[in-house]
Amino acid sequence: MILEKVIDRVVIQSEYKDFVNKYIDHLLAEFKDKIHSIYMCGSIPKGTAKPFQSDADFTIVCVNPNDIDYEKLSAIKDRLLEEYPVVTKIDTVICSIDDVLNKPNEWGFWVKIICVCVYGDDVGEKVPPIMISPDFILDLNTETKEEVDRIIHRLLSHANDRTMTTRLIKGYSKRLLRALYSLVLENTGVWEDDMITMKNAILKYCEIDSALVEYLYACYLDSHVPVEEFLAIADEGYRCFENALNRMAASRTSFN
Structure with a gap:
């Protein structure tokens, strides 16, 4: 049995559109040459987020995760949380392109099945279909x-x-x-x-x-x-x- 994608299309509510766009813009301004693609998961891209209750969940895929300065990333988060109190928390995980392609049942699953691409080329499309099995679990x-x-x-x-x-x-x-x-x-x-x-x-x-x-x-x-x-x-x-x-x-x- 093949796992299907959790979110098949992005439906961001009006309360969150400016926030999402600005967060992506800030990431690109700070790390553009180091970022391959950006993804979201959870209630915001599904269009089911609750203002002042829902978190924002992002994933950055890059060639080398060490290129992303966590202090600068945290500073961007802090500024955006202050500007957009409608969001309770911003979680951002970082992985490499190699992680996604070479660990299909771990990072590949995360990017291909759980997340949806909001910037760049979707590397999840290069991950083979994921079969549900004991090995996968x-x-x-x-x-x-x-x-x-x-x-x-x-x-x-x-x-x-x-x-x-x-x-x-x-x-x-x-x-x-x-x-x-x-x-x-x-x-x-x-x-x-x-x-x-x-x-x-x-x-x-x-x-x-x-x-x-x-x-x-x-x-x-x-x-x-x-x-x-x-x-x-x-x-x-x-x-x-x-x-x-x-x-x-x-x-x-x-x-x-």
Whole structure:
């Protein structure tokens, strides 16, 4: 079964058009010769964003990610967030053209399936069709543990900053739900980015305590919970995910 693109066309609401155009203009003014293409994912390019609630998610593809100065990038974000409070946060990930083409089940999946091109030539079109399989699911989660460890470290280091911890708890809940959803892709046949649809699919197909899934989803919606409580329950969810992934890897090895 071949994965289809999540967003088949860009539909940016009027509240966000100036912001998106200005952010791209600033990126090009600062890094133009170093950027190959720019992509978006999430609610803004889908046309479902909620003013003063939705984040903006960008991806920059370039020859060498080290060419993008993160301090300058952060300065651009800060200026735009001040100018456009309709956006709650700007996330921008950076990868290389080689990453997209040589890691089709990781960066290739991200650019080809999750994102839509808003500037430059879409390198995702050069990624071969992505087949849903245990190999794909395992490859997709290669860096999940590293990402989770990074979020936990940030949560612990910002334990006294309530604004940051609520943001990180929301982000961790979303990341873990996405990871759990990846386990049931062979059942659903499509990648979902609607969180409630994702949650319901996990409850239907994944062998995991439904109360745990509902807790993670509740934290995604409202992350004002004690950090210690959240980390304990999230750790249980991650262990369920990791055990399922290990079983999948063992089954693949036995089959081969």
